[in-house]
Amino acid sequence: MGVLSDLRKRWFVTGLTLAVSLFFAAALLYSTMTYVDVMEARQGVELRGAVEGAEELDDGSLLVTFSVEVYNPSDQDLVVHSMSWTVRAENSSGAVVAYLPVTSAYNSSSEGVVFGSESARTVTYEAVVSDPAVLGPLSALAGYMSSQGDETTLASIHYSHDFRLVAYIGGFDHDYQYSKELYLNDLVRIERTYLDGEYS
Amino acid sequence: MRMRGEDWRRMGVMALISAPGVAFLFFDFLFPNLSSPSLEKNMLVVFLLAILFGMPSGYLTRRTDLAILTVILYVFLGYIVAIAAYSAPFTVYDFSIVFPGLYFMFFLNMTVIPLLLMVLGGFIGVIVGQLLAESMDREETSQNFSK
Numbered sequence: 304m305g306v307l308s309d310l311r312k313r314w315f316v317t318g319l320t321l322a323v324s325l326f327f328a329a330a331l332l333y334s335t336m337t338y339v340d341v342m343e344a345r346q347g348v349e350l351r352g353a354v355e356g357a358e359e360l361d362d363g364s365l366l367v368t369f370s371v372e373v374y375n376p377s378d379q380d381l382v383v384h385s386m387s388w389t390v391r392a393e394n395s396s397g398a399v400v401a402y403l404p405v406t407s408a409y410n411s412s413s414e415g416v417v418f419g420s421e422s423a424r425t426v427t428y429e430a431v432v433s434d435p436a437v438l439g440p441l442s443a444l445a446g447y448m449s450s451q452g453d454e455t456t457l458a459s460i461h462y463s464h465d466f467r468l469v470a471y472i473g474g475f476d477h478d479y480q481y482s483k484e485l486y487l488n489d490l491v492r493i494e495r496t497y498l499d500g501e502y503s
Numbered sequence: 504m505r506m507r508g509e510d511w512r513r514m515g516v517m518a519l520i521s522a523p524g525v526a527f528l529f530f531d532f533l534f535p536n537l538s539s540p541s542l543e544k545n546m547l548v549v550f551l552l553a554i555l556f557g558m559p560s561g562y563l564t565r566r567t568d569l570a571i572l573t574v575i576l577y578v579f580l581g582y583i584v585a586i587a588a589y590s591a592p593f594t595v596y597d598f599s600i601v602f603p604g605l606y607f608m609f610f611l612n613m614t615v616i617p618l619l620l621m622v623l624g625g626f627i628g629v630i631v632g633q634l635l636a637e638s639m640d641r642e643e644t645s646q647n648f649s650k
Binding site (some may be wrong): 305309310313316317320321323324325327328330331333334335337338339341342345346373418449468477479483484487491499 | 505509512513520521524526527528529530531534535536537538539540544555559563571584586588591592595596598599613
């Protein structure tokens with residue numbers, strides 16, 4: 304008896320087997336495409352077009368601004384785990400380089416920020432610094448630099464902007480604890496940083 | 504063990520039918536958070552499904568040696584398909600590889616236990632499938648005689 308005629312004779316089991324096979328073939332194809340999307344997101348997501356700004360206001364306080372575009376070319380949404388922005392000024396006038404904190408902001412996962420698929424969205428931060436404990440050292444630094452012949456104001460000090468984004472792709476599970484499964488967390492995790500004009 | 508052309512054809516057809524399920528289980532075992540539907544690395548479910556995948560080979564193949572050979576064949580074929588799916592982003596789409604250590608060793612290392620379960624479950628499934636086939640044949644014969 305030929306193979307096909309035998310399969311036809313036992314059509315019920317053959318049909319069930321084929322249905323199961325087709326189901327798993329479709330599941331494998333779908334899962335593979337999801338996997339490709341995740342890899343695309345890992346490779347394609349980038350920060351770009353960062354704009355830094357500092358302005359001295361009439362009341363003597365300092366307005367610091369920062370914006371950067373988060374570009375997500377993949378078919379998966381990015382669910383933000385954390386976003387942080389830190390600004391500091393570098394005081395290299397002494398023997399040891401000192402960093403003067405200016406301002407910072409932090410967004411956690413509880414805020415539910417999502418960067419949609421195939422989109423570019425700009426993140427903007429603004430902070431008005433009026434605390435004398437912060438402005439004092441900055442004014443002193445500006446004064447010192449001016450005394451060295453380099454006319455400097457609060458607005459023209461070089462501020463170092465540090466922006467960090469940690470996001471998970473598509474909301475896939477990423478809470479694996481067992482050491483041999485940690486690669487699953489890393490697989491769907493994206494970390495991008497911007498520091499002083501450098502993207503990574 | 505004497506093999507005829509028809510035996511090879513039967514084994515080939517059964518391997519092609521059973522391989523997608525096996526391939527999906529390997530892939531799912533490697534990426535349970537990406538695959539859908541996912542078994543979440545539940546070894547008992549993997550083993551039960553391995554038995555289920557082995558049953559058609561036993562049911563549709565009279566010779567036990569050929570049925571067991573079919574199990575080895577479809578597990579091997581499924582493993583190759585799973586490796587192809589695992590490699591798809593880096594071969595078809597040219598994305599950079601992100602896995603630590605040796606690329607294929609990583610896959611082998613993560614899937615060696617389900618591989619053994621697939622073979623063992625398949626063998627058990629063959630026996631169950633053959634018992635089922637004999638039982639159904641007996642019932643068919645008794646129904647024919649009772650007419």
